[in-house]
Amino acid sequence: MLTIGRHAWLRAWAVLTSPGDLALLVFAAWSSFFAWFFIFVSGYRLTGPMTGPARPAFLGFVVVTLWFWPWAVARPLQGRSTGGDAPPLPALPISWFRRALAEAVTGLLLVLAIRALTVTILTGRLFGLEEPASWGLAAQGGDGLLGPLFEFIVVSSRVAHGAAVSLLVLPVLLAWSAPVRSQGVLLARSLLVATLGGCLPAILAEAPDLQPLHVILAIAAGTLLLSVLATTSFESARRRKPQFFRSGPGPLTRPGLEPARRFRRDRWEPHLRSLRWFVAPAFALLVGGSLLFVYTTRWRIAYPLCIGLAVGLLTRFYAAPLGADVFATDLHAGSASPQGGAYVRAWARLPVPPEAVVRAVYLHGLASASIVWLLWAGHELVAVALGHWRWHAQLNLPLLLGIPVAAGLLLCTSVGDHFKRTLSALALASFLPAHFAALTLPSALTGVEWSPRSIAALDLGVLVSLSVIGGLPPLVHLRGRETIPEHQPG
Amino acid sequence: MGTTELVRIDDLGVRRGPFRLEIPTWSVEPGQVVGVVGPNGAGKTTLLESVAGLRPVGRGRVSVFGLDPWEEPTRVRVALGFMSDDMPLFAMRIDALLRTVSGYYPRWDAQLVVKLLARFEIDPTRKVHELSRGQGTRLRLLLAMAFRPRLLVLDEPAGGLDLSGRRALLDVVLDVVRDPERSVIVSSHQLGDVERIADRLLVLSRGQVVRQGSCSELIEDGQTLEETLLRWGAA
Numbered sequence: 172m173l174t175i176g177r178h179a180w181l182r183a184w185a186v187l188t189s190p191g192d193l194a195l196l197v198f199a200a201w202s203s204f205f206a207w208f209f210i211f212v213s214g215y216r217l218t219g220p221m222t223g224p225a226r227p228a229f230l231g232f233v234v235v236t237l238w239f240w241p242w243a244v245a246r247p248l249q250g251r252s253t254g255g256d257a258p259p260l261p262a263l264p265i266s267w268f269r270r271a272l273a274e275a276v277t278g279l280l281l282v283l284a285i286r287a288l289t290v291t292i293l294t295g296r297l298f299g300l301e302e303p304a305s306w307g308l309a310a311q312g313g314d315g316l317l318g319p320l321f322e323f324i325v326v327s328s329r330v331a332h333g334a335a336v337s338l339l340v341l342p343v344l345l346a347w348s349a350p351v352r353s354q355g356v357l358l359a360r361s362l363l364v365a366t367l368g369g370c371l372p373a374i375l376a377e378a379p380d381l382q383p384l385h386v387i388l389a390i391a392a393g394t395l396l397l398s399v400l401a402t403t404s405f406e407s408a409r410r411r412k413p414q415f416f417r418s419g420p421g422p423l424t425r426p427g428l429e430p431a432r433r434f435r436r437d438r439w440e441p442h443l444r445s446l447r448w449f450v451a452p453a454f455a456l457l458v459g460g461s462l463l464f465v466y467t468t469r470w471r472i473a474y475p476l477c478i479g480l481a482v483g484l485l486t487r488f489y490a491a492p493l494g495a496d497v498f499a500t501d502l503h504a505g506s507a508s509p510q511g512g513a514y515v516r517a518w519a520r521l522p523v524p525p526e527a528v529v530r531a532v533y534l535h536g537l538a539s540a541s542i543v544w545l546l547w548a549g550h551e552l553v554a555v556a557l558g559h560w561r562w563h564a565q566l567n568l569p570l571l572l573g574i575p576v577a578a579g580l581l582l583c584t585s586v587g588d589h590f591k592r593t594l595s596a597l598a599l600a601s602f603l604p605a606h607f608a609a610l611t612l613p614s615a616l617t618g619v620e621w622s623p624r625s626i627a628a629l630d631l632g633v634l635v636s637l638s639v640i641g642g643l644p645p646l647v648h649l650r651g652r653e654t655i656p657e658h659q660p661g
Numbered sequence: 662m663g664t665t666e667l668v669r670i671d672d673l674g675v676r677r678g679p680f681r682l683e684i685p686t687w688s689v690e691p692g693q694v695v696g697v698v699g700p701n702g703a704g705k706t707t708l709l710e711s712v713a714g715l716r717p718v719g720r721g722r723v724s725v726f727g728l729d730p731w732e733e734p735t736r737v738r739v740a741l742g743f744m745s746d747d748m749p750l751f752a753m754r755i756d757a758l759l760r761t762v763s764g765y766y767p768r769w770d771a772q773l774v775v776k777l778l779a780r781f782e783i784d785p786t787r788k789v790h791e792l793s794r795g796q797g798t799r800l801r802l803l804l805a806m807a808f809r810p811r812l813l814v815l816d817e818p819a820g821g822l823d824l825s826g827r828r829a830l831l832d833v834v835l836d837v838v839r840d841p842e843r844s845v846i847v848s849s850h851q852l853g854d855v856e857r858i859a860d861r862l863l864v865l866s867r868g869q870v871v872r873q874g875s876c877s878e879l880i881e882d883g884q885t886l887e888e889t890l891l892r893w894g895a896a
Contacts (some may be wrong), residue, residue, distance in 0.1 A: 522738035
């Protein structure tokens with residue numbers, strides 16, 4: 172217990188003294204005001220007033236929010252030991268389970284503390300109200316979702332809700348923290364756990380008789396088992412078998428070309444490979460999930476699962492050729508941090524101009540984000556053509572503005588610019604919530620029906636601002652030659 | 662001074678945060694093995710990165726093969742092999758990695774690669790991320806040498822190598838300089854190894870040149886390089 176406490180303190184201190192990590196944790200705490208609400212308010216009650224196409228659109232938003240929320244808590248906790256041969260923390264005198272537990276508890280406690288602090292400041296300092304009075308204020312705001320939401324935010328700043336949410340979030344954090352040798356296994360395991368967690372509101376929406384706590388317990392047990400099973404020892408046993416199937420050495424050389432010409436050819440090759448391995452299966456999942464949702468009642472639950480897996484594949488596609496995935500890496504960076512410019516450093520040994528590498532990364536970001544958007548839009552066009560989800564076109568078109576932000580995030584990751592990377596990541600993560608809020612909040616907050624044109628103008632303003640904040644600063648890296656990023660320990 | 666110099670440095674000044682490296686003049690001739698030694702934080706890596714064109718210089722001039730390595734990185738790197746222990750590698754099978762990298766070098770020597778794979782005991786069917794630290798170092802060394810560079814720049818090449826690995830490294834370096842047109846610059850804390858292979862030394866401390874010259878001039882008879890550096894306060 173003492174060991175767990177000591178490690179938790181060390182991790183907390185590390186997060187609190189790192190501005191980027193702290194910002195991400197504050198973002199996680201604030202976004203939890205929405206995410207937790209969806210967990211505790213039964214999906215049936217949540218979507219009950221909604222009918223027709225709005226319901227799946229809203230559920231989709233909820234799933235995405237729940238899916239990303241645990242990532243935002245887990246990312247600042249850098250204690251995971253994955254990839255390479257020099258994981259920094261396993262050398263500590265603490266078992267992996269205790270370490271992972273300490274990190275998960277630290278993350279959740281910090282989130283709870285930031286939540287409580289935020290609510291106290293909002294109610295006490297800004298509104299000058301005691302808490303019961305602020306409930307009244309919430310009730311006044313109260314059409315549709317906002318009344319219960321405000322009420323929930325005030326009540327849930329207490330630890331009791333945090334303890335219950337921990338049951339759902341803990342497995343995701345453990346899946347992130349548990350040791351694993353292969354980045355691919357880490358990604359697959361974490362995606363699966365997060366996807367299962369993201370299914371929760373859909374389960375509750377489709378099965379109103381179920382109690383949220385029962386569903387939370389069932390999902391927590393399943394995902395916890397998955398996290399524990401897919402650890403290094405399990406993986407080592409699995410790894411020994413493929414030796415038998417390993418093929419002999421392939422050709423060791425290919426024709427040497429003038430380096431710039433070779434690079435121009437090589438940079439498009441991963442795209443073509445990725446189309447086959449990631450984009451085509453993702454498209455099949457999206458279309459299959461939509462058809463199941465539209466044409467069946469029994470298998471609707473498969474929809475969020477398909478969406479989760481497709482999002483995982485598309486994320487991998489977005490970052491695959493770069494080798495600096497937001498979650499994992501395809502680089503053997505040794506003790507270097509994958510986010511610390513390792514990609515540009517890996518190219519630096521070759522006779523390729525660094526500015527060409529950086530430009531290629533940006534172009535890949537633009538192209539892959541555009542393909543992801545087109546794919547998503549295509550799957551929804553299918554649904555609209557079948558007479559469902561007309562809302563989705565309204566939701567998706569403005570998300571085009573997120574493409575330069577996604578490209579900027581990739582660019583900053585490749586050159587190891589932590590500040591601009593955090594800025595782009597926050598802007599990108601805010602896109603969907605801000606978009607949804609701009610569409611729904613104005614009328615709900617003011618009690619006046621806004622004209623569609625006014626709402627569209629507000630929405631566009633918010634999204635253009637996010638696009639500028641997240642997409643413009645990274646462009647400084649395209650201006651010219653830069654020093655190769657320093658070696659940054661992981 | 663002449664056109665045969667592979668590296669020429671004049672009045673070099675490089676800043677790296679609060680650290681400043683100053684080298685008034687330094688050159689490397691073909692056929693030489695030059696050892697760069699000094700304590701941690703002396704500026705060895707900064708110097709080697711400047712020579713390899715990974716870092717711009719603030720003042721003065723660095724010339725490699727008569728070219729500015731920062732302004733013309735492609736032309737310099739097709740003939741300059743740079744190896745550093747902390748350079749990340751792409752995580753793929755080793756044969757695929759070699760195939761990928763070979764496409765960038767018109768002078769890639771496939772026979773030498775096969776020879777070095779055997780010498781360094783590297784199995785090309787393994788994946789890069791399955792290698793130990795020492796095996797990773799050997800692979801990085803192989804990649805730096807496989808296109809027969811005119812200038813081989815090695816930054817701490819012995820990190821993680823066992824005794825047989827270090828012996829293989831030294832043999833390979835000596836093989837390189839059998840060709841009188843090629844040179845090696847090696848920075849290392851393994852002073853015994855440096856003493857064994859280097860013709861010339863550049864001794865740095867806190868960003869300043871302490872001594873430079875041939876080994877026979879700098880190391881007195883009966884003394885080791887380690888004892889000499891201790892005497893100069895540059896160990």
